[in-house]
Structures are given as C-alpha cells and as structure tokens.
Amino acid sequence: MWTWQIQRSQIVFGLLILGFVVLAGRAFYVQVVWSDFLETEGNKRQVRTLDVPAPRGHILDRHGAVLALSTPLASIWVDPKVFSQHPDAIKKLAQELGQSELDLLQRIKSNDTRRFLFIKRSILPEIANQIESLGLPGVYAKPEYKRYYPSADTTAHLVGYTDIDDKGQDGIEYIYDGWLTGKPGRQQIIKDLEGRVVEFVKNIEEAEPGKDLVLSVDKDIQYFAQRALKEARVKHQAVAASMVVLDAKTGEVLALVNEPGFNPNNRAQIKGEAIRNRAIASLIEPGSTIKPFVMAQALELGLVKPGEIINTAPGYMNVQGHMISDAVNYGRLKPSEIIQKSSNVGIANIARRMKPEQQWELFRQLGFAQDLGLFLPGESMGYLRHHSEWMQVDQVSSSFGYGFNINLMQLAHAYTIFANEGRLLPLSLLKLDQVPDSKQVVSPEAAQQVLTMLESVTHQGGTGTEARIEGYRVAGKTGTVHKTRAGQYQQNEYSAMFVGLVPASRPDMVVAVMVDKPSRGVYGGGSVAAPVFQEVMRHALRLRNVDPDGAL
Template structure:
C-alpha cells in the first residue's frame, strides 16, 4: 500500500519527469543568455563606448544658457543719459513642478505681492504647460524674497530693463523698447540693431530641479550694444519743453512743437512735442503723445514761407530789394478765389511785404515770375522730400504738382498755402538764410564736423533776407514778442487755418514763428508751432513768438554766445 502511494506521488510531480526538467533547463538558458548580453552591453558601454553614457548623463545635467547682451546707452551731446539699461529679474515657474500645497502657493504669492487666489487660478490654468511667467522685470531686491523661498518649480532669469531719466521731456525723440528690450518707437526703433548687441552662450551644470550647480565654461561672449550720442543738449531740451508746455497751457492749445537747430552744423539741439508721455510709466498712454510731430506731421505753414519764396524772387532779374509792389486795395481775385490782406498796405518793397506779411504782395511777386521759379526753390530747400534723419516715419511734406500749376496755386504757394512740411523741414530751410545761403541737412546724432551744405541761394540774398527779417522782430512789429534782450533777432510769424476733410476750419488755427539768432553771427535757428490755441490770441506773433524769445534767450546765454545788440541810451 505504501509503495503505491509513493508511485502515485511521483507521477504527479512534473519536475521529476523528462518534460519538466527540459522546460527548466530551457528557461535557465534564456536567463543566462540575457544576463550575458546585459553584462556584455555594460562592459561595451563602459570600456569601448564610454562617450555614450557620458553624453547621456550630460544631456540630463548640462545646459547651454544664453547671456543677455547689455543694450547700449543713449545720451545727449554732453554725455547725459537719455536711455539706460538696469539689471532686472524675471521669475517664471513650471506649473507641473510646483507643490500642490496651498500654503506654499500662498507664501509665494505674498512674496510676489500678488493675490493668492489669482496665483492659484493662473497655476490651474497653466497646469498642463511647463512654463508660465510669475513676474517680469522685477528689481533684484524685489525678487529676492520669492527666490529665497526656494520653492520647487520656481526659476529666475536675469534680464535688463530700459529706464529713461528725462521722462516725457524727450520721449518721442528717444522712443521706447518693449518688454523684450527691443525698440518700438523713435530712435530706439531706428537704431535697434546697433543698440541691441549680440547675446552670448555659456555651458552650465544644473541639478534635476534646474538649479545651477556649476558654471562650466563660456561658449560665446556677449557683445554689448553700441552707445548712441544724440545731437540734442538736454539742458536746452528741458527749457524748450517747459516753455512749450507753458504756452500750450496758457492758450488752452491742443499741443505744439519746437525745433532748435545749430545754424553752423545742422544738428538738432532741442526737439520738443506736446502732448507727450512718460516712457517709464505706460499704464495710461495718450496715443497722440507717441508721435514726434516735429518730424512726422506735415502741416500747412502759412506766412513763415514768405521769406523762402522771396529768396526765389530776388534771384531773378524781375525783383530786387527796391522793387515797389502796389498791394492796393488790399484784396484780389485769382481764378475765382479771393485773396486779401489784413488791411490795405498800399505800395510796399519786398522788405515791407515781409514786415506786413502781405499776401497780396507775395501773390503779385509770384505771378511776375515763371511758373516753376518758387516751386524749384522750395525743392532745393528740401520741401517735398524726406529730411534723411533716419527717424521712423519722418514726413516728407508735399508740393503741388508743377504740371498744370494754376495761377491761384502759384500765388498761394508763395505765402504758405497749398503745400505742407514738417517743423524740422522748415528749420532746415531757414538754415540757408542763417548760413550764407547754404542749407544744412538736419541731424539727430552728434556730428564730429560741420557739413558743407547745399548752396540754395547766394550769400547776398541770404544777408538781404536776414536784414528784412530783423525788422519784423522790433518793437511794434509783428514779431516783437520774440525779442531777446541784448541780442539781434530775425524771424517771421505765421498763422494758418487748420485743414480737415471738409476744408479749412473757421475757428481752428496754428500759430508759428521761425527765427534766427543772433543776426550778427547766426548760431541758432528755431521753429515754434502752437496747435489750435483757443481764445482771442491765436496769431503766431502772440502764441509762438514768446516761446521763441524765452527759449532762445536762455539758450544763447547757456551757450555763451556774446550779445550783439548795442543798447541805446536815452
């Protein structure tokens, strides 16, 4: 009986039979072969192909990080900063690595001075992403509390932020950068490539949380952006802006522009515009304040064009300084259009026509000349062409077509209607009168040497015009408010109706004054434009000339220009 049990038990154990033993050996062989292959692979990688493991390890710990290039500084002609870059910190996070503990998120929010619920909602919204900004462009001091928390998933990036020390005083000229430190407006945009520089690269070792362990070596050094030196003098810029603001406020005007050029070099010493904006605080920017109106906005100039038209007439054999023009009865009709003066001035010489700003006198002179005489002179003076400063969106203005130019257009063009230009173009044209007939092209950058310029009128004509314009800036004359104590001033007033889609407005004007100082040895050419002054005072001699007088008077003293006016003793 016991023998049968043993026999039965032996038959039920598969491991004891031939089939069970074979399966066991087969499986054992597979395991041995697998282990052998694994050992061989390990030996191969560690002995023969060691670089593979090294590279795979490095790929998980080594990183190539960019090195931000420092944006170049923009300064005035004396080295005073207009735009500088300061170090800032941008904090970002990987939402998938942030702790789920609400208490830690609340602590982080408080360190960032954020509402905890707002941060929690943002983390939830970006939960399926690996990147989200926490706070951009913080000062290192402001970012330190959040960085010191050492919360997993929170990272920092060193950047630069643009700062503008002069604020709204030179905002439209200098321009601004965006949040990524690229130029968006003004000279920041025009010279963006030059100012930006080239970023560098470095190889670093980081742990699995992305924290820097070691800075290994430099791959490419960052090349800082170039510095830009402008032609403006910040001292003059502040004065120009302040006086322009005073006039705009006093006359409840919509805005204004001022351009001051060096009469010897063509450099722009000051360029102010209103309305303006603060580039350091862009939370509530008036879009009208973004435009550099002195460069981009072309306007009808009015009577300030009369000296320039007169330069064309004096260059012919039909008009000379002693020619007498009868302006009676103070009005005339050309092509069905009525042209008139303020009153009947009777017989006037060219100097008298400019002194009394006679539209009739200029019309008679224009019609005595060949049709293209004044038009061609305007073109030589740079009108209808971009001034070439490189400023984004600079205006070229416009001249009427010479082909088919009507008699009325020929006449109105002589006293500043039917064409358009920018204040900068007007100032450049007046440099010809101040500079022995040579017009200087304007420059917004500091020049190392004075240009020769374009000879657009003879020195004799330029001197004759300068003398005529000096008589306008005298007591009881139209430009008397532009007078500067101790200095001889030459200039011309202008008042022009504003144009809309429906034609000329009846009660909206621009007042202008273009002047040169001092007459004996011109150093400064300045153009002032006041846009839509309200009330009874809207003439250029009343709203723009006083700004010229105050700004130019201070500028001449600041530049150490000696007085050239002999005061008469009573």
C-alpha cells in the same frame, strides 16, 4: 568527505573570482567603453546652457549726459507641468509676489501642459534671489534688463522707448536698435533634480553690451523747450505744440519737443496721441513763414529790387475769383516791408512775376514734401502738387503758404539757407565731428538780403516784436494759418507759428515753433509762438556761450 570539501572550496573560490572578473569587466565597460555615452546622458539631465542677457548701449546727449540706460532686473517664470503638482509652492510664490493665490492657481491650471510661463516681469534682482532661495519646485528667475530714461518726458519723442523685451519701438531706440542691442552670452551650469543651479561650469561665450550712441541733442535745451511749450499750451488752451531747434551751421538737431508728451518709464502712458511725434508727423500749411523763400527767389532771379516800391493798395486783390487780402491797407511797400508786415498782397504781386516752375523748383530744393533723411518713425513728408497742375491762384496762394503742406522739421530745415549764405545743410540726429556738405539753393547775396529783412520783423512795426531777446539781434518770421476741416478753412481755428534765427549777425540756431489751435482769443504767431521762441533762446544762448551781438 575531505575531497568533497576541497572541491566545494575550489568551486566557491572560482565563483568569487568569476564574480570579481565580471564586476571588473562591468566596471571597465562602464568607465571606459560606456563613459562618453553615460557622461552625455548625465549631462542631458544636469548640465544646462544658460543665456546671459547683455545690456543695450547708452544713449547720450552731445555733452555726454545719459538719456537712456539699461538697469539689471529679473523675471520669475515657472514650469507649469512641474509647478502645478505643488499647491504649497503656489501659495508661497503668490505671497512673495503679492499676488492672489487663486489668480495664480488659475493661470497655472490653464497652462499646465506648457513648460514655460512668465509669472512676473521686471522685478528687482534681490527679490528674484529671495524667491530662488526658497527652492520652490518648477520656479526660476531669469536675469534681464529694462530701459530707463532719466529725462523722462523731456526727450521722449526723440529718444523713443523699448518694449518689455528691450527691443526698440520708436525714435532713436527703434532706428538704431541694431547698434544699441547687445549680444547675449552663454554659460554652462549644473542643475540638481529640482532644477536649481548648483554649480557654474564655464563661460561658453561672454555677453557683449550694446554700443553707446551720442546724439546731437542738448538735454538742457530740450528741457527749456519742453517747459516753455507746456506753459504756452496751458496758457492758450491749445490742442498741441511743437518746437525744433537746429544748429544753424551744422544741421544738427539740438532739440525736438512736442506737447502733450509722455513718460517712457511709465508704460501706461505709451499710447494714443501722446506718443505722436508732431514735429515730423503732423502736416501744416506753413502760411506766411514761406514768404521769405519766395522773396529770396525773386531777388535771385532779378524779378524784384531791394529798393523797389510795390503798391499793395487797396489791401486786397482778386485772383481767379479768390480774394487775397491783408490785415489793413499797407499801401506802398518796399520788399523788406512786405516781409516785416507780412503782406499777402505784396508777396502775391512778386510771385506773379515768377514762372510756376521756378517757384515750384525752389520748394523742391528746400526739401518740401521730401524725406528728411532722419528715418524717424511716423514721418509725414507732406504734399506739393506739380507746377503743371497749378492755376495762377495756386501759385499765388502757395507764395504765402497755402495749398500745400509740410512738417515743422522741414520748415526749420529750409530756414538754414539764411544762416549759410543760401546753402541747405543735411540734418543729423547724431553729433557731428565736421560740417557736412551742403547744396546751394539761392545766392549768398539773396540769402543775406532776406536775413536782413527777417531781422526787421522783430523791430518796431514788425509782426514778431515779442521774439526780441535783450542783447541779441533776432531774425524771424511769424505765421498764422487757418486750420482746415473736411476740406474747408475754419474761420476761428488757427495754427500759430514762428521761425527764428539768433543771433541775426551770425546765426547759431534756427528755431521753429508751432502752437496748434490756441483757443483763448489770442492766436497770432507773433503773440503765441514768438514768446515761446524768446523764452527758450534766452536760455539756449547762455548754455551755448553765444556772445551778444548788440540788439537795438
């Protein structure tokens, strides 16, 4: 009996020891041999990598004013497969977001096999945090950024806008998207069984904000341009209006404005004709604003002398069965008077002295029907037939701006030759540190002679007197062009234009204005477009601290 008790004790003790050995072995196996495997499996269920959004770079005007910035927001998304199993959570989320519970339930049910579904985009971070704090199963907040434009519609056509995912869609936002876009970061976090973040582990990669971009544009000039265009469009009941302001000495774009416009902060407005950048997208026959270029080329080639008298009587002429006429019979005119009074007959007589290829080559050197080099979306280059296809009437009509088309920016660009001794500057949307290289189009002498003629346009007897600015000498040219429809010129539909340089003694800015289809009885470029130039430049000269040069 005693022996059996000893044996039983030894057996129990041995079994206990064996149990401890097995447990120790298991513990060793789990903690040492299987540790990496188990840790990996645990991490799969709890450790997550979280993308950290990066803001886009700021877009600034030439003086550092912010035109576009990224504001932190958040979006609410759900895992429909999990969320659909919790009716109470659906009710609470609908209440927090101010949505219909029935609509939300239907959305979830129709996507119940998915694992990701946005419920509401671009909400305030504090609202997202409040929703996250409710601990609703399958509901998550995703931090993100939304673009905001402080100048709203004032700079919309130039700066552009982004989509809901913060990708550039138009304007500067689109063409410099790669520069402005930041590099997202990554964080390692631990989530609980409900998917809530319970611990931050480490930064795997820091988010890098996008790079800032400094534009050539002046926000304040943009403002005055937009205000003046809007007033002119309303006053004359016009379909649209556009304005381009260039730095005459550098080719920088100081302003680009279109009316009607849109507010890029309101996505409901980003549609239709409102987003059309008419200054580069709408093609126009430039009309009489072309005459100074033809005059400059004729002076350059020695085909006309500054003091020469040209007979325009009886105020009309017939070219291959087509009638070319002036508003009145101006009779005998000097070249300067042809520009001042905008005589079609006078400039036609001068153009006929020129070979077609000489006139065509001038237009090509001015950049007509060619890419501007700005890369703005929607640009239309225009159309200019080769001189080999011209008849005499084509050459004559093109001398006063008919028979080919360009955009308003191309027209403003071409006028920089009169501010730079005959040289054409490349355009820039970015602020420049130095004057870029230019190409010689006409001689300095010819450019200066025509600049003097352009100044006479704003003097008594000229067509652009309403462009005059007190204290400053103004040079410019008016244009009034019949609109076309179905290939036919419309007798009662016009585009009114004015292109000006100020101050005329040392041009600081080149400005082109176009008002499309004014419809209240006044339609001339001198009456409709020139006052817009005057209003905007009156402020712009002050903003740029340009000293008066003593206007008559």
